[in-house]
Amino acid sequence: xxxxxLTFFFSDREKFSISNGGERxxxxxxxxxxxxxxxxxxxxxxxxAAAAEVPDYSITYTxxxxxxxxxxxxxxxxxxxxxxxxxxxxxxxxxxxxEVYLPEFxxxxxxxxxxxxxxxxxxxxxxxxxxxxxxxxxxxGRYGIVLYTAxxxxxxxxxxxxxxGDAFTGGMYLDRxxxxxxxxxxxxxxxxxxxxxxxxxDGLVWSGPRLFGAGEPRVVLEPQAFPLFYAASGLILLFVIxxxxxxxxxxxxxxxxxxxxxxxxxAAGTASLEDRIxxxxxxxxxxxxxxxIVRMTALPRSTVSxxxxxxxxxxxxxxxxxxxxxxxxxxxxxxxxxxx
Numbered sequence: 001x002x003x004x005x006l007t008f009f010f011s012d013r014e015k016f017s018i019s020n021g022g023e024r025x026x027x028x029x030x031x032x033x034x035x036x037x038x039x040x041x042x043x044x045x046x047x048x049a050a051a052a053e054v055p056d057y058s059i060t061y062t063x064x065x066x067x068x069x070x071x072x073x074x075x076x077x078x079x080x081x082x083x084x085x086x087x088x089x090x091x092x093x094x095x096x097x098x099e100v101y102l103p104e105f106x107x108x109x110x111x112x113x114x115x116x117x118x119x120x121x122x123x124x125x126x127x128x129x130x131x132x133x134x135x136x137x138x139x140x141g142r143y144g145i146v147l148y149t150a151x152x153x154x155x156x157x158x159x160x161x162x163x164x165g166d167a168f169t170g171g172m173y174l175d176r177x178x179x180x181x182x183x184x185x186x187x188x189x190x191x192x193x194x195x196x197x198x199x200x201x202d203g204l205v206w207s208g209p210r211l212f213g214a215g216e217p218r219v220v221l222e223p224q225a226f227p228l229f230y231a232a233s234g235l236i237l238l239f240v241i242x243x244x245x246x247x248x249x250x251x252x253x254x255x256x257x258x259x260x261x262x263x264x265x266x267a268a269g270t271a272s273l274e275d276r277i278x279x280x281x282x283x284x285x286x287x288x289x290x291x292x293i294v295r296m297t298a299l300p301r302s303t304v305s306x307x308x309x310x311x312x313x314x315x316x317x318x319x320x321x322x323x324x325x326x327x328x329x330x331x332x333x334x335x336x337x338x339x340x
Contacts, residue, residue, distance in 0.1 A: 059178045067185040071155035077146040090144040094133035102131040109150045119169040127151035128323035134285030151323040165218035174208035181205050184221055192220040273307045287329040
């Protein structure tokens with residue numbers, strides 16, 4: 001059955017003879033879509049996960065749920081490129097990304113949505129699909145990274161109380177070294193989650209190996225409440241501010257108060273943030289999603305948006321709409337590191 005699914009997901013042109021090092025990387029890349037199949041359609045692979053050899057790569061599945069019921073899936077495959085042959089094979093793989101592997105990824109997501117729609121009785125469809133690949137240098141080595149994204153409409157039922165999990169109709173298997181991250185929409189808080197996540201920082205995070213039951217992970221979200229105590233405190237504070245403002249207004253001098261000069265470090269602070277984001281884009285292969293820039297810089301979304309608008313106005317970046325997100329890409333006019 002394992003060979004059957006490998007044949008199903010990969011074209012005949014991949015079955016040529018390659019070196020031993022290339023064969024290791026090719027096996028890694030062939031396992032990538034298979035493991036996604038194990039995550040989304042476990043019923044079709046009963047017994048396969050247990051017999052599978054642990055592959056030499058890691059996968060992170062990030063599911064960002066929106067309050068309109070959609071979910072943006074990010075599937076990141078990361079493999080270590082040990083030799084020049086590994087790099088060549090990775091580049092050969094990425095050359096077929098748009099014509100071969102991206103359609104296969106779409107087909108897999110569409111079959112998963114169709115199965116979930118049939119089980120839940122809810123309309124679902126797969127919207128925009130993207131695929132990208134980069135080679136990243138890091139202190140721990142050189143990595144080949146393939147990132148797929150898919151917009152799943154109808155992933156959850158929009159309501160005052162949102163329940164995540166019914167789309168996982170057959171349960172899921174998360175292999176060793178792989179990670180599932182579920183991020184919830186703004187304005188909601190987690191009321192219940194089963195099973196308990198391993199980490200709750202920057203989303204709900206589960207690490208493999210782990211076997212989820214049908215409908216798991218199950219996450220129940222409630223709208224964030226605004227306690228009466230804080231509302232009353234806010235009204236009292238507002239009343240105090242108004243009274244204090246009236247007193248100051250009556251006592252202030254008739255002479256106009258000179259406007260304070262702008263803080264001397266304000267312009268420099270903005271410039272340093274621009275440099276920081278430009279260098280981050282360079283280190284990540286020249287492009288990142290805007291949400292990933294927010295996560296990696298730990299800056300407020302509004303700050304990142306303002307800085308990106310400034311950089312965009314200067315012609316240093318290009319904004320590409322990818323579904324519900326912006327892909328930020330360095331312009332070819334960006335100066336070198338020596339001049340920036």
